[in-house]
Amino acid sequence: xxxxxxxxxxRDLGKNPLSEGELQALIGDDAIEAFLNTxxxxxxxxxxxxxxxxKAQAIKLMAQEPNxxxxxxxxxxxxxxxxxxESKLRALVTEEVGS
Numbered sequence: 001x002x003x004x005x006x007x008x009x010x011r012d013l014g015k016n017p018l019s020e021g022e023l024q025a026l027i028g029d030d031a032i033e034a035f036l037n038t039x040x041x042x043x044x045x046x047x048x049x050x051x052x053x054x055k056a057q058a059i060k061l062m063a064q065e066p067n068x069x070x071x072x073x074x075x076x077x078x079x080x081x082x083x084x085x086e087s088k089l090r091a092l093v094t095e096e097v098g099s
Contacts, residue, residue, distance in 0.1 A: 006093045008074075013066035020063045026073065026080075032058045034082050037070040 011018075018026065027035055032055045036043060042065050043049070053061065062068045074081045074089060081088045 013069060013071070017066045018063060018069070020059050023059045023062055023069075026075070027055070027059065035062070035070055035073075037068055040065075040068045042068050 023035075033052060036048065036052075036058060038049065042061070046053070052058075058068075070083050072081075072084060074092060076092050076095070079092055079095065081092050
């Protein structure tokens, strides 16, 4: 995305995890399932596919176990793209801020 003139601010979640408050603000009213890393060992061990956690439970776990968070999460204004989807990322970079 930097080739499109986008300046990205990166955060290493292993070294600087998101707090529960940051996760709540990031997720907002969105469905928690989009933010869960289905490839995470914890996701599989806890059987979240069959029995998904509540949003509150998931946020608490994600703050403790950053590998449970699907990445990357790219935010611009009020828009966000979860996971790597090149076409959605390109659209995010080229849209008007605040859309």
